[in-house]
Amino acid sequence: MSTLSVEPFEITLTDRRGRTLRADVFLPEGEGPFPTLLAASPYQKSLRRLPVHSVFAFVEYGPMQLYLDEGYAYVILDLPGSGRSSGNWDPVSIEEGNAIHDAIEYCARMPWSTGSIGMIGQSYFCWSQWNAARTRPPHLKTIVAYDGATDLYRDWMYHGGISAQGFLGTWLIGSVLLQHQAEGHDIRGGGRNEVMADILSHTLDDEWHRRRSPFWELDKVDIPVFSIGVWGKAGLHLRGNVMGYNKVSGPKQLLIAEPDSFKGAQVLFADESFHRDEILPWYDYHLKGTTNKVMERPNVRYYVNGAGRYDQATTWPPENVQASSFYLSSVRSGVVDSLNDGSLADAPVTVERDSTSWSYPDPQWVAGVTTFQNGVPNHTARITTFTTPVFDTEREFTGQGVLVLHASSDQTDLDLFIKVTVLPVLGQPGVPRKVTQGWLRASHRHEDPQLTRDIQPFHTHDRIDPLVPGEVYELRLELLPMSFVVKPGQRIRLEITNHDSALLDQPMTHWYGQKVGSDTYWHDAAFPSRLILQERPAD
Known part of the structure; x- marks a missing residue:
């Protein structure tokens, strides 16, 4: 009592x-x-x-x-x-x-x-x-x-x-x-x-x-x-x-x-x-x-995830951050069990045609997007992922972020459920650690020009703009505030799907609705899809 x-x-x-x-x-x-x-x-x-x-x-x-x-x-x-x-x-x-x-x-x-x-x-x-x-x-x-x-x-x-x-x-x-x-x-x-x-x-x-x-x-x-x-x-x-x-x-x-x-x-x-x-x-x-x-x-204090410390700044985002881009690619990373096991690269993709397609609802989904293998849950096997190479130095990402994704669908709308996670050093104990996430329904893509920033789109959500099936659209998805470090040997993984994991995402889960179709994410020279994170320079 x-x-x-x-x-x-x-x-x-x-x-x-x-x-x-x-x-x-x-x-x-x-x-x-x-x-x-x-x-x-x-x-x-x-x-x-x-x-x-x-x-x-x-x-x-x-x-x-x-x-x-x-x-x-x-x-x-x-x-x-x-x-x-x-x-x-x-x-x-x-x-x-x-x-x-x-x-x-x-x-x-x-x-x-x-x-x-x-x-x-x-x-x-x-x-x-x-x-x-x-x-x-x-x-x-x-x-x-x-x-x-x-x-x-x-x-x-x-x-x-x-x-x-x-x-x-x-x-x-x-x-x-x-x-x-x-x-x-x-x-x-x-x-x-x-x-x-x-x-x-x-x-x-x-x-x-x-x-x-x-x-x-x-x-x-x-x-x-x-x-x-x-x-x-x-x-x-x-x-x-x-x-x-x-x-x-x-x-x-x-x-x-x-x-x-x-x-x-x-x-x-x-x-x-x-x-x-x-x-x-x-x-x-x-x-x-x-x-x-x-x-x-200090005006702003924040805990840096993965670093075990609090830091400070005069503004949010901190005044000295810079934008770092990671470009989506179909080149396999070789480290993730997922539908595509794609990569995130530091430089823009130069190939003329590169894309990732998938269909939904996936027949193997059990608990939302989560599947089970020999009784063990697997949260990425039936979603799309894009993963960086291992980092060779420690880097801190603090502030805001945006996913710029070029996408098309055979439907008149599509949903994006995004997570960014840090993967432990291969072979060492640990589990993937979610560091930010975001959501966007493509028909809500219209942005408020007065409130939108390069690194932080602000969607009006006051209108519905259906997709034309087969047409490619640039979608800018706001990521939630973040602060985390990636240490040498670790990687960043981007997860993209249109549904929650019933195990990982409670209680903040969403209505799946009546979604049936196929979506394609484009990531080539013409459509440079990329994850942009604000990075704080090393001291």
Whole structure:
């Protein structure tokens, strides 16, 4: 059980739309008033009693007792349409942000609060922070945005235009609907049962999505922001943490932390030492006025995967990166069991005609793209791969990346599921290590000219441009933020398919749909398909 030294009391307020909002308030010992931390989610304040564990993935409050001991009031708000608050649940909408705004201002007027309000929490609690910040509550002094997206369409609902229904189902049904039912609520109450249909009905980035994507208004946020991403949540939140950091206009810092899994991200946020080292000093400075050196920390800090160290920069991507290209080729690498075992070369391919074709769904797929050989799973045997020669020196790739792929199909659309992995030294122990990934539906290839960068395409997702069967198209696929080293003897492998591995990719899996056909990837002198990664020069 998750116990605290004090019992909460419940407050009730009415927001600007007349909805009744309820929150639990935990006050520290001693005379107030106190600086106040507010956490807001649809996960029901009554569930705070549950321990931090992966089976309770929604327990994401952080070490509350630490903050009580340090003299902070801690408020847990049930969002409209959830828990004990009235109204309909409209997830991460601007209307929900306005409700949080009203709760912040209500708390600021209470005799137990100094009026200096910060926000706290992970994942949905972090969405609530971005969402409230864009409404600019006068008494919101800072947010610590730990592990939370900012553009819900691109960050997770529709990766590259493809529905991420695997996470949608486990999150919406498991963490919200069934948990409400278990607490005695009608799962049809508050419009909660309608959210799935709403998400699946809005397949393009329309006004419904814009209302629940704080990204578009974060340039108005000028309060101090500490954005913390986690490598293990790259397919759900990391892109949002990085894009949010770059978009806000006030004092800011970015930390990309080490954990390589969903569970690791949750455990880190519950770790008192992590909060004492990283987050508590931020709140102390901005909410208490404590003199410390927190604002002297580097603007950007990130864990370098494979190197076992944290590094720093003044910007993201780091200011001294350069683009390095690896060109796809049909020449066999001789090291990967896959449909084609192609290569990645440092120089452009000069042959006049070179391509890789494959058909789907593959008859040997068992668990998504994964097959089994003598009971052992093989994740690459029935997909296409392109692999570099062994590296002779250590190289660091940090920042953004893009796959420029020339492709054709016998269908009017095609999907791309991309992974970049580092292979262990041949003959030595170890497993391939995924370092970045991305997705794109070809009919969503149109890019926003204002937001696109050479190394980072930004797709509009506001239109469908079908393919003409047999015609070759240049597709530019955004890769998620990355930082990793490749050591001597290791290789980089690019994986391309149109489906997830049910074993490796949970919970961020996608709807396969009705895809039947054949695709061809072109990589020759006329169509120089290439993987481009930002590389940080050696010291």
